[in-house]
Amino acid sequence: MKLIIFLLSSFLLLNTTYAQNNVYIIHGYGAKVDDHWFNYLEENLQDKNTRVVKIALPNSSNPNLLQWKQTLKNNVAQIDQHTFFVAHSLGCITLLDFLSELDFQQIGGVVCVSGFSNKLAVLPQLDSYIAETNKDFSFKNKILHRKMFISSNDQYVPADLSISLAEKLEFPYEIIPNAGHFLASDGYREFPQLLDWLQMVIGGVEEVGDSNDSAQNQSR
Numbered sequence: 001m002k003l004i005i006f007l008l009s010s011f012l013l014l015n016t017t018y019a020q021n022n023v024y025i026i027h028g029y030g031a032k033v034d035d036h037w038f039n040y041l042e043e044n045l046q047d048k049n050t051r052v053v054k055i056a057l058p059n060s061s062n063p064n065l066l067q068w069k070q071t072l073k074n075n076v077a078q079i080d081q082h083t084f085f086v087a088h089s090l091g092c093i094t095l096l097d098f099l100s101e102l103d104f105q106q107i108g109g110v111v112c113v114s115g116f117s118n119k120l121a122v123l124p125q126l127d128s129y130i131a132e133t134n135k136d137f138s139f140k141n142k143i144l145h146r147k148m149f150i151s152s153n154d155q156y157v158p159a160d161l162s163i164s165l166a167e168k169l170e171f172p173y174e175i176i177p178n179a180g181h182f183l184a185s186d187g188y189r190e191f192p193q194l195l196d197w198l199q200m201v202i203g204g205v206e207e208v209g210d211s212n213d214s215a216q217n218q219s220r
Contacts, residue, residue, distance in 0.1 A: 021050040021082045021202055028089030030061045036184045037191035044195050065132050072098045079104040088113045097133040109145035109201045113182050116161040145201040146171040151179035
């Protein structure tokens with residue numbers, strides 16, 4: 001009996017360690033979880049210490065804010081310094097609205113790709129969705145690592161709209177030349193700049209965790 005308890009405890013401990021970082025990928029309007037660079041991130045980030053979850057938002061060609069936020073709620077178990085969100089396009093303002101309603105201490109990181117909070121001239125069908133979202137970003141200081149990736153020639157989200165949102169959020173931003181809307185059709189099945197940033201910040205969190213573990217072990 002003691003052996004069984006020991007083995008179960010060891011299994012739970014290993015699973016907790018292996019899934020200590022959670023990366024959630026949130027797609028945008030008209031997209032699916034396997035589109036664009038989403039699989040690329042999953043393939044390169046997922047390992048014994050990092051779990052990648054690509055969240056499938058319902059009816060993405062006719063999005064409903066309440067349904068999308070409920071889907072996020074159903075998929076995001078907890079939010080802490082080991083939680084990282086990657087959101088593309090309409091997924092960004094959806095994520096920000098979702099976070100504005102929650103009570104948490106810290107978020108490991110948030111990165112937006114072609115984010116915006118204003119209406120888009122070329123997509124008037126999203127006007128009511130965008131108007132409905134909460135623009136209260138008072139939680140922004142709880143985000144440990146933050147970033148916005150912007151394209152110089154985005155055909156849907158003008159760069160100035162992404163810059164405006166980045167400034168409201170106090171997100172550092174990087175403008176990438178001629179990246180379109182960071183779609184597969186724009187050549188974005190891989191996204192090395194985003195991957196490098198995520199690996200850097202997730203690696204930093206793991207190093208802090210290792211240091212804390214060492215300090216605790218030394219104090220015992």
